[in-house]
Amino acid sequence: MDVIHLVIALLFGLVVGSFLNVVIWRLPRGENLSKPRSRCPGCGALIRWYDNIPVVSWLLLRAKCRGCGSRIAGRYPFVELLTGVLFLLAWRKHGGHPVAALELFTTIQVCLFLAALVAISFIDIDHRIIPDRISKPGMVFFVALAPLSLLHMLEPQFVGGVKAALSAWLHAGAGAVVGAGVVLAIRAVGSWILKKEAMGLGDVKLLALIGAVVGPLQALYALALACLAGAVVGSLLFAIGKRRPMPCALTVKGDGTEASFDRMRVRGERLEVQGAPELAAGSEVTLDLVLPAARVLEEEDPRLALKARVAEVSGSGAARTWRLEVLEPTEDDEERLEMFGQSYRYIPFGPFLAMGGALSVLWGEEVHWFITVGYPEWARGMIGG
Numbered sequence: 001m002d003v004i005h006l007v008i009a010l011l012f013g014l015v016v017g018s019f020l021n022v023v024i025w026r027l028p029r030g031e032n033l034s035k036p037r038s039r040c041p042g043c044g045a046l047i048r049w050y051d052n053i054p055v056v057s058w059l060l061l062r063a064k065c066r067g068c069g070s071r072i073a074g075r076y077p078f079v080e081l082l083t084g085v086l087f088l089l090a091w092r093k094h095g096g097h098p099v100a101a102l103e104l105f106t107t108i109q110v111c112l113f114l115a116a117l118v119a120i121s122f123i124d125i126d127h128r129i130i131p132d133r134i135s136k137p138g139m140v141f142f143v144a145l146a147p148l149s150l151l152h153m154l155e156p157q158f159v160g161g162v163k164a165a166l167s168a169w170l171h172a173g174a175g176a177v178v179g180a181g182v183v184l185a186i187r188a189v190g191s192w193i194l195k196k197e198a199m200g201l202g203d204v205k206l207l208a209l210i211g212a213v214v215g216p217l218q219a220l221y222a223l224a225l226a227c228l229a230g231a232v233v234g235s236l237l238f239a240i241g242k243r244r245p246m247p248c249a250l251t252v253k254g255d256g257t258e259a260s261f262d263r264m265r266v267r268g269e270r271l272e273v274q275g276a277p278e279l280a281a282g283s284e285v286t287l288d289l290v291l292p293a294a295r296v297l298e299e300e301d302p303r304l305a306l307k308a309r310v311a312e313v314s315g316s317g318a319a320r321t322w323r324l325e326v327l328e329p330t331e332d333d334e335e336r337l338e339m340f341g342q343s344y345r346y347i348p349f350g351p352f353l354a355m356g357g358a359l360s361v362l363w364g365e366e367v368h369w370f371i372t373v374g375y376p377e378w379a380r381g382m383i384g385g
């Protein structure tokens with residue numbers, strides 16, 4: 001294999017990863033992906049091209065804005081590097097013969113798929129949503145292009161014919177249906193047992209997308225891997241007990257004070273925000289609240305106008321916490337606050353599904369071996385059978 005091809009794949013992935021950072025930030029906020037150009041959130045200065053080179057600029061700038069010195073999160077180079085490495089692995093796995101058109105088309109599809117998984121994972125971590133704007137068109141796109149993917153060529157002797165195209169569409173379509181179906185089934189059983197939503201509809205569409213790329217069997221493998229990893233990481237996080245407040249846009253007005261917050265917690269009818277300026281307990285305030293999740297989930301207006309009372313103030317400085325009691329909320333307000341509140345109580349499953357999908361598409365044979373031979377043998381050994 002040519003090293004130069006791998007380097008090109010890596011560099012291409014770094015550039016795509018840089019774009020994914022924009023997607024992860026803007027898509028859930030309903031902003032345009034191509035305009036305007038990126039600005040520093042600290043000082044508002046336009047980011048110049050030489051300060052926007054994937055990974056390199058972050059290192060040269062030592063994670064600080066050239067203008068105002070505010071910190072640039074390590075998340076940005078991480079997403080770039082992750083995408084670069086995934087593209088390199090995709091090329092190594094599928095792009096063995098770059099002159100053969102089918103191999104090239106397969107590699108491009110796998111790269112697009114991996115890029116979608118990266119964007120979905122980080123949006124799900126930040127906002128607890130899997131955006132329809134990626135999963136739905138993605139599903140259609142990958143089913144449509146199935147005849148151009150080696151992942152759907154079950155019988156190599158068919159390659160190129162009408163039969164090959166039909167069987168590829170069938171395989172990809174079956175992957176999407178099985179992916180959606182199995183999550184829907186788990187969801188139904190889970191809601192019945194737990195009496196609350198076990199998995200979101202976003203997960204249904206995500207596994208359908210994964211199935212459209214890797215086919216029905218590997219879609220099931222991806223789900224099994226996701227459950228395994230989710231159980232391990234979930235219990236670790238549960239043990240640590242760390243929960244971050246969820247992002248939103250909240251402006252509180254009252255008593256001549258105005259304060260804005262970009263994160264809050266919801267506990268029943270009480271909202272909790274941190275880092276607030278001084279405001280006496282008992283005073284009444286108005287809330288102007290935008291729940292970003294609602295923007296992508298539904299077409300309804302994401303803006304809520306609420307009245308609240310400051311029920312409790314504790315701590316001081318940046319750690320000062322206000323508890324706001326919402327006064328006379330409408331049924332609709334209550335429902336949406338509850339949805340928002342519930343969404344952060346669970347760890348997002350999207351990143352685990354995405355990881356399963358990535359493993360399937362990059363190491364399909366190894367995954368098959370692990371699920372059918374490796375893991376059962378290990379489990380048998382553990383039981384001592």
Ligand SMILES: [Zn+2]
Pocket residue numbers: 040041042043044045065066067068069070
């Ligand atoms: Zn700046």
